[in-house]
Each structure stands twice: as C-alpha cells, then as structure tokens.
Amino acid sequence: MTAYSEAQQVGQEAVRAAILDATTHLLVAEGPGALTVRRISGAVGCSTKVIYTLFGAKEGLEEALWLEGFARFERALRTGRTSADPLTRLHECGAAYRAYALAEPEYYRVMFQGALPGFVPDAAALAAGRRAFDILYADVASCLEAGQLRGDAQEIADLLWMAAHGATSLELSGHFGPVEAEQRFVTLCASVLTPFLPGPPDERTPS
Amino acid sequence: MTAYSEAQQVGQEAVRAAILDATTHLLVAEGPGALTVRRISGAVGCSTKVIYTLFGAKEGLEEALWLEGFARFERALRTGRTSADPLTRLHECGAAYRAYALAEPEYYRVMFQGALPGFVPDAAALAAGRRAFDILYADVASCLEAGQLRGDAQEIADLLWMAAHGATSLELSGHFGPVEAEQRFVTLCASVLTPFLPGPPDERTPS
DNA sequence: ACAAAGACGGTAACAGTGTTACCGCAAAGA
DNA sequence: TCTTTGCGGTAACACTGTTACCGTCTTTGT
Numbered sequence: 001m002t003a004y005s006e007a008q009q010v011g012q013e014a015v016r017a018a019i020l021d022a023t024t025h026l027l028v029a030e031g032p033g034a035l036t037v038r039r040i041s042g043a044v045g046c047s048t049k050v051i052y053t054l055f056g057a058k059e060g061l062e063e064a065l066w067l068e069g070f071a072r073f074e075r076a077l078r079t080g081r082t083s084a085d086p087l088t089r090l091h092e093c094g095a096a097y098r099a100y101a102l103a104e105p106e107y108y109r110v111m112f113q114g115a116l117p118g119f120v121p122d123a124a125a126l127a128a129g130r131r132a133f134d135i136l137y138a139d140v141a142s143c144l145e146a147g148q149l150r151g152d153a154q155e156i157a158d159l160l161w162m163a164a165h166g167a168t169s170l171e172l173s174g175h176f177g178p179v180e181a182e183q184r185f186v187t188l189c190a191s192v193l194t195p196f197l198p199g200p201p202d203e204r205t206p207s
Numbered sequence: 208m209t210a211y212s213e214a215q216q217v218g219q220e221a222v223r224a225a226i227l228d229a230t231t232h233l234l235v236a237e238g239p240g241a242l243t244v245r246r247i248s249g250a251v252g253c254s255t256k257v258i259y260t261l262f263g264a265k266e267g268l269e270e271a272l273w274l275e276g277f278a279r280f281e282r283a284l285r286t287g288r289t290s291a292d293p294l295t296r297l298h299e300c301g302a303a304y305r306a307y308a309l310a311e312p313e314y315y316r317v318m319f320q321g322a323l324p325g326f327v328p329d330a331a332a333l334a335a336g337r338r339a340f341d342i343l344y345a346d347v348a349s350c351l352e353a354g355q356l357r358g359d360a361q362e363i364a365d366l367l368w369m370a371a372h373g374a375t376s377l378e379l380s381g382h383f384g385p386v387e388a389e390q391r392f393v394t395l396c397a398s399v400l401t402p403f404l405p406g407p408p409d410e411r412t413p414s
Numbered sequence: 415a416c417a418a419a420g421a422c423g424g425t426a427a428c429a430g431t432g433t434t435a436c437c438g439c440a441a442a443g444a
Numbered sequence: 445t446c447t448t449t450g451c452g453g454t455a456a457c458a459c460t461g462t463t464a465c466c467g468t469c470t471t472t473g474t
Contacts, residue, residue, distance in 0.1 A: 046453090047452060047453050048453090049451085049452050049453065049454090050451090053452075
C-alpha cells in the first residue's frame with residue numbers, strides 16, 4: 001500500500017461522501033424523482049462513471065443513502081432523549097421519532113415507505129437499519145428494570161414502533177393535519193404502554 | 208347520441224376495464240416496476256396511444272389503479288365482517304384490514320406506501336379513497352351506540368387506522384414474521400380500544 | 415348521395431433514464 | 445524504459461413516457 005494509493009483511497013472516500021451529500025441535497029430539495037445518475041454526477045461535477053466505480057450501480061448508491069438515513073435517524077433519536085427518568089425518556093424517544101420524520105420526511109419515506117423505486121434492502125442492510133431501534137429497545141428495557149413497565153421488552157418496543165410508524169406514516173401521507181396528528185400520536189403511544197404499566201389494575205397479562 | 212357512438216362508448220369502457228385488468232395482473236405478478244405503458248398496451252394487445260386517449264397520461268392510469276385498489280379494499284372490509292355484535296364486528300374489521308393487505312400486498316403498497324413512483328393522489332382521489340374508511344367509522348359508531356365503547360368515533364377510528372397501518376406496513380416491509388406480526392396486530396388493536404372500553408375502571412377520559 | 419370534417423389508433427420519433435463498451439492517460443512494476 | 449493496470453470521460457445501447465404525423469373510419473353539411 002503506497003502513499004499514493006492510500007491518498008487516492010481517502011480521495012475516493014471524499015468523493016463518495018461528496019456524492020452522498022449531493023444526493024441528500026437533491027433528495028430533500030426535489031424528492032426521490034430527482035435522483036438520477038446524471039443529475040447527481042452533474043451536481044458533484046464528475047462523470048456518471050464515477051458513481052458506478054464507487055457504488056457499483058445505482059442500487060449501491062441507494063443503499064448508501066438508505067443507511068445514511070438510518071444514521072441520521074439514530075442520531076436524532078439519541079440526542080432527542082434527555083431525561084434521566086426511564087419512562088419520560090421513553091416518551092421523549094417517541095417524540096423524537098415523530099420529530100425526525102417531520103424534519104426529514106424524504107429520508108423517512110426512503111427508509112420506511114420504499115420511496116426509492118425498485119430498491120429493496122438486502123438482509124444485511126435491513127439488519128443495519130434495524131440497529132437504530134436498539135435505542136428504543138434499551139429505553140424499554142430501562143423502564144422494565146426500573147419497574148415502570150412490566151412485560152416483554154421486545155414486544156413493547158415492537159408495538160411502540162408499529163404505533164409510531166403508523167401515526168407518522170399517515171401524517172406524512174397527508175391524511176392528518178399537524179395538531180391532529182400530534183394528539184393522535186401521543187394518545188396512541190400512551191395506549192400502547194398502558195397495558196404494561198404496573199400497579200393496582202387487576203393482573204392483565206398481555207400476550 | 209347515436210347507436211354507434213354509445214356502442215363505441217361501451218366499447219371504450221370495456222377496453223378501459225381490460226387495460227385496468229392487465230395492469231392489475233402485471234402489478235400483482237411483477238410489482239410496480241413492470242407497469243410500463245408499452246408492457247400494458249402489449250398485454251392488452253393495443254397500441255400505447257390507446258392508453259393516452261383513455262387515461263390522458265400514465266398518471267390517469269395510476270389514479271384509476273389507485274381507486275381500483277380502494278374499491279377492492281372496501282369490498283374486502285365489507286365482506287370480512289359477519290358478526291352482529293358491534294364490538295366483535297369491529298375486531299373482524301381489523302382482521303379484514305390485515306387480511307386484505309396480505310392478500311394483495313402490491314395494491315396495499317400502491318395505496319398506502321406510494322409504490323407508484325411520482326404518483327400523488329389529488330384531493331378528489333384522496334377523498335374517494337378515504338371513503339373506504341367509512342366502514343371502519345360506522346363500526347366504531349355502532350359500538351358507541353351499543354354502549355360497548357365510549358369516546359369520539361373519529362378519534363377511535365383514526366387510532367385504529369394508525370395502529371393497523373403501522374403493524375401491517377412493517378409486516379409487509381419484512382420486519383416481522385407472520386405469526387409475530389399477527390400477535391402484535393391483535394395486541395395493538397386491543398390496546399387502542401382498551402382506554403375507550405366502558406366499565407368499572409376509574410374515569411379515564413382519553414384525549 | 416357525395417364531399418368535408420372530425421375522431422380514433424398505429425408508427426415512429428423525441429427527450430430522458432440506467433448502464434456499459436471504448437479509449438486515453440497516469441501511475442506501478444519489471 | 446517498457447509493459448501493465450486501473451480510473452475516468454465520451455458516446456452509445458436499450459429502455460422509459462409522450463406526442464407529432466398520418467391513414468382510416470364515422471358523422472355531418474348540402
């Protein structure tokens with residue numbers, strides 16, 4: 001590995017990042033329809049060939065964009081929770097979920113609504129994406145340890161994800177206005193958690 | 208209106224139906240990516256021009272397909288509920304929702320996940336589509352009248368839709384296996400309804 | 415009854431898409 | 445120094461949605 005070759009390699013990684021950045025700008029500015037190889041290569045100032053040497057094909061670029069979305073999503077989730085109390089932390093996590101979807105709706109559509117036509121993530125990408133939900137799972141587990149919830153952490157996390165995704169997805173599709181959507185969102189998340197709250201109510205054992 | 212012109216008109220409607228049928232077959236057999244004007248016109252045996260005279264443009268055909276999906280969805284919902292008891296009827300409605308999505312996943316993606324690239328339903332189409340949820344709303348209203356639920360019918364129906372869509376959408380995206388998904392689905396729907404059940408529990412007033 | 419007019423449909427073209435064969439060129443190895 | 449290797453730009457391929465052109469057919473005006 002000569003000095004030149006590794007310099008070239010970091011150069012390639014810089015170009016890769018620039019392409020991903022240009023793709024992001026195009027995505028949020030004009031939507032997935034603007035993501036053509038020619039427009040992206042034009043925006044970054046290179047030929048179309050570069051995209052194929054760096055990403056293999058458009059699908060490779062789409063996968064990179066997909067993973068980039070999950071990275072942003074994970075950052076948003078992680079920084080969106082500030083409280084020390086596990087249960088409020090979990091609620092903050094839900095709020096951060098919706099907040100991210102509203103902040104970067106195009107990315108949300110890419111990740112969860114198949115906005116990139118023809119792109120289906122392979123098993124590895126799917127697993128990498130789902131890793132963002134480790135945060136949610138950990139927050140649920142914290143509530144269980146603290147005794148603020150009772151039940152199976154995986155089940156609770158799954159149900160919260162389903163609820164949050166359903167509410168958010170329909171809101172992004174234009175079926176609900178902002179205030180209505182937010183109210184429904186918190187109601188839904190609360191309803192999901194209620195059966196798992198400990199306390200006086202008779203011993204319901206969900207699932 | 209001469210005899211010929213109306214004969215021609217019914218003929219055009221027949222061709223329109225044939226095109227929609229061929230489009231449906233292509234959709235369920237090969238997915239939205241196979242829906243090209245040339246393939247559709249080839250499958251029905253006419254020129255591409257016919258599609259443009261009958262549907263205006265590809266968007267018109269996509270809108271027709273979108274509405275066709277909602278018509279099928281509405282039929283599935285209507286025939287999926289058989290019980291006379293309002294609450295079990297409502298649960299059957301939820302089960303029919305998921306059953307339809309699993310039976311015709313491509314249509315579900317077209318309707319709720321924007322599987323047709325670039326197609327966004329206009330206000331009229333959106334309203335026509337949402338009309339399928341009148342069934343859900345009516346079932347909720349029946350439960351309210353029968354005293355089996357308490358609350359706002361619109362809110363309850365919205366929450367059920369969000370929950371069902373979230374669970375179904377993630378299942379179709381491959382994030383959950385069949386048995387897991389079904390169990391989560393019924394748990395989620397039950398959780399949504401629990402706060403609105405009447406009875407001894409202290410007067411929680413959701414929302 | 416016969417010509418003028420209008421509508422439908424097939425052919426072939428246009429611009430735009432993802433992708434790649436070809437070629438030039440710069441660097442690495444012998 | 446000469447060969448080889450690999451990257452990148454150009455131009456082409458097959459495909460997409462869409463439409464101008466033209467022939468054919470029915471309706472209409474006189």
